[in-house]
Amino acid sequence: MMIPDKFLLDEQDPKAIDKVLGKLTDMLSSNEELLYIAVQKKPAVNLLPDCIAVTNKRMFYCEPGNLGITMNFKDISWKSIHEVAFKEELFGAKFTCTPVQGVPLVTDFIPKVQARRLYQVASEQLEFYKEQQLIAAREAQSLKEPAKAPLFQDTEGFEEAIIVDHAELPETTASSQMQTPEAPTPVTQQSPAPAPEPEDETTLKLRKLKTLYDKQLITLEEYEAKKASILDSF
Incomplete structure (x- = not known):
C-alpha cells in the first residue's frame, strides 16, 4: 500500500510501517x-x-510474533494513561507509558528523533483529553448546584431590586434624640359668632316667590305681578 509521507519523515523503517499501517487503519473507530x-x-x-502508534483516542503497541508472521496489537486509551515520558540513552531512547493502574509500558531502542516526536504528539493528546474531562466535570457540577432565589420577583418573573430612597427616611441623630420636646401652644378660646337675625315676613315671601319662578312653576308675568x-303691602 502507499505509505503517507508523514509516517516516514523521521526515517522510520518503511517495511515496518507498511506491515502495521494497513492493519491499524482497519482497527480505527469512527x-x-x-x-x-x-x-x-x-x-x-x-x-x-x-512499533508505537498514536491516535487522537489511544496508543497502540504493535509487536511482531511467530518470527514476523503475525502481529500482536495492544491498545491503551487516554483515559487509562497517567503520563508519558522518554529518556535518551546511548543507543536511541527509552519511551515509557505509565497507566493509571498497572505497571509502566517501556519500549527501548526508539530513535531519538522519533522518541521526541512520539512524546510530543502523545503529550498533546493526553493533555487535550484531561482538559476535556475537566470542562465536562465543571459543567456537571454547575448543573447540580441549585439556582439562587431572587430577593424579589414580580408576577412576570422579572427580578427587581428593592430600592430605598434614603432622602424620604427621617434622619435620626443624637442631637434630635436628646432635644427637649416643645410645650404645646395654648389654644385661645374665641367668642361664638352672633346668630343671624331671622328674616322678616316680606323677605321670606319674596324668597319663596323667586323659588317658584326658578322652578318654572309660575310665569314671568305672574312673578312680576305677585312681586309688585x-x-x-310692605
Whole structure:
C-alpha cells in the first residue's frame, strides 16, 4: 500500500510501517485519526522491530510474533494513561507509558528523533483529553448546584431590586434624640359668632316667590305681578 509521507519523515523503517499501517487503519473507530508511528531500531539485528502508534483516542503497541508472521496489537486509551515520558540513552531512547493502574509500558531502542516526536504528539493528546474531562466535570457540577432565589420577583418573573430612597427616611441623630420636646401652644378660646337675625315676613315671601319662578312653576308675568303686590303691602 502507499505509505503517507508523514509516517516516514523521521526515517522510520518503511517495511515496518507498511506491515502495521494497513492493519491499524482497519482497527480505527469512527472519527479516530492515526497521528504518528515510531519504529524501534535495535543496534544489532533489527528484523522484527516493535512499533508505537498514536491516535487522537489511544496508543497502540504493535509487536511482531511467530518470527514476523503475525502481529500482536495492544491498545491503551487516554483515559487509562497517567503520563508519558522518554529518556535518551546511548543507543536511541527509552519511551515509557505509565497507566493509571498497572505497571509502566517501556519500549527501548526508539530513535531519538522519533522518541521526541512520539512524546510530543502523545503529550498533546493526553493533555487535550484531561482538559476535556475537566470542562465536562465543571459543567456537571454547575448543573447540580441549585439556582439562587431572587430577593424579589414580580408576577412576570422579572427580578427587581428593592430600592430605598434614603432622602424620604427621617434622619435620626443624637442631637434630635436628646432635644427637649416643645410645650404645646395654648389654644385661645374665641367668642361664638352672633346668630343671624331671622328674616322678616316680606323677605321670606319674596324668597319663596323667586323659588317658584326658578322652578318654572309660575310665569314671568305672574312673578312680576305677585312681586309688585307684596311690595305694595310692605
